Amino acid sequence: MNKHSNDWLVGATVLGGMAMIVAATLWLQQAEFGQERATVTARFRDVGNMAVGNQVVIRGVQAGRIESIALADSGWVTAKLTLDPGIKLPPDPVVLIQAATLFGEWQAVVTRREGAPQIREVYNQLDDSLNAPRGALPGAVLPDIAQLTSVAGGIAGNVASVSERVRLAFNDSAARELRLTIRNFSTMSTELTRTVRTQSQNLDIIAAGVRAGVGDLSAGAAALQRSVGRLDSATSQGEIAQILRETQRAAENLRETSERLNAISRSLQGSEGSLSSILMRTDSIMRRVERGEGSLGMLFKDPSLYRNSDSLLLDMRSLLADLQKNPKRYINLSIF
């Protein structure tokens, strides 16, 4: 092979190799030529673990890359975001930096301000960067996975502690007891099954009774329905209304009677005093009679007077008999 062919072959190989490398690099970097790529700047207090080359995402779709990250004045960090051709930012945009995966991959999410998570710290960061002197998209960093993993680490520690306690508690004797318990439980389950089977037969009988009872109830309900129907028809003919009117009148009469009874009761209350004084006087008289005071007392206490009175009565009775027998002896009537 002559010198010129060597030169051509080497040149072609070098050019081909370079072209291949450049093409692969551009392809992996998703470089596009002839199309305008918009660039926006976002301002943060902290960019977390975000790095140049991380993707920019809008509504979950990759829309560009982080072009550069630089420290700025007054404690700011500015990040330049290159957007793919044709990508338009949402209205009132903010940039949120967050972990994209559990493997340390971060991304910048461009979203509407109201689409930001309802976290006070995030809103404080956004407000802070919004009030920055120079115009740039406000940005904030969402809590990274490290904070979550630290919490998860604590939980894992607790779980480990609990599992250790379980391991200590679940020794051979516990296992035996558990086995025994399971066996007992199995026996109990068998017994329960048998009982249920037995009771199910009783339940069938009860169900039959209940069914009959329900039939009776249905019949009763039908009778009640008929009665209600009749009552309804009676109501519709005005008998009930008449009964009610008569009842009302009876109630009025009863009320009048009650009022009269009240008046009588009041007058009885007045007579009660008089009666009481009469009784008291009578009682006094009776005590005097009993003591033999006065004429009546002497009459009751002196037996001779009783005897005289008794003989007097006998005399009077004989006199009366003689008078009836011989009236002319005692009575002389003359006219003229």
Next chain:
Amino acid sequence: MIEAIGRGTREAMEAIGSAGRLTIEAGRALRDVRTWGPNFSLQARQLGVDSIPIGILIALFTGVVLALLASYSFTGAVPRYLVGTLVQKTIMMELAPVLTGLALAGRVGANIAAEIGTMRVTEQVDALETLSFDPVAYLVVPRVLAGTLMFPVVVGVAMFVGLFAGWGASLMLLDLSTPEFLKGARLFFDGFDVRYGLVKSASFGFAVTMLASTAGLKTRGGAQGVGAAATSAVVQSAVMILVLDAFWAMVWLLGRAR
């Protein structure tokens, strides 16, 4: 034992010294373009163009195996698209430069050491000096330049082929979709990955050709000496590739990781 340690230290220092002296002489000889220029394209073809099939073969199988290995390793919560990430990073930054460098160390290093060693034992090198040719400019510089320039080309092709081989294996053997593989490959891709691999491979090319030329020029005796020189060149080149690989990782990657 003390004597053996001293002898070993002396030989190591002599090797480093002679390689350094040859490097300085080659640097000086770079100005003598008329001497090394005509030989450059021939050496570039022999060391570079003719080595491309080996680089492609190595990258092809490496890409396939790497995709399968990644799929085997990534289980459970690890997303499958990271197969693309692993293939891209590993092929571009490590396997394509190192494996291709080791393969070329055997092929190119042995070739150069045997060629120059034969010329040394047959006194052709002495004849060049007699004819007022600088043997370093005539023999060493074109080979070192060709190796330094063409190793990155071969490694670049190997990177490309390895990446596509991994892609094809993911599609055909792993039921991974193209968007998934590309997502993984693009996820952590950085232009630095390519630069790192190419610069590393250029250093490998320089080291292999320089060590092989040194071994060739130091050849003594007959065919046995030539064989020993070729063996020494291959061994030294392989070791130097691994040393340089660690060197670049510590110098360049460690700095970026911080």
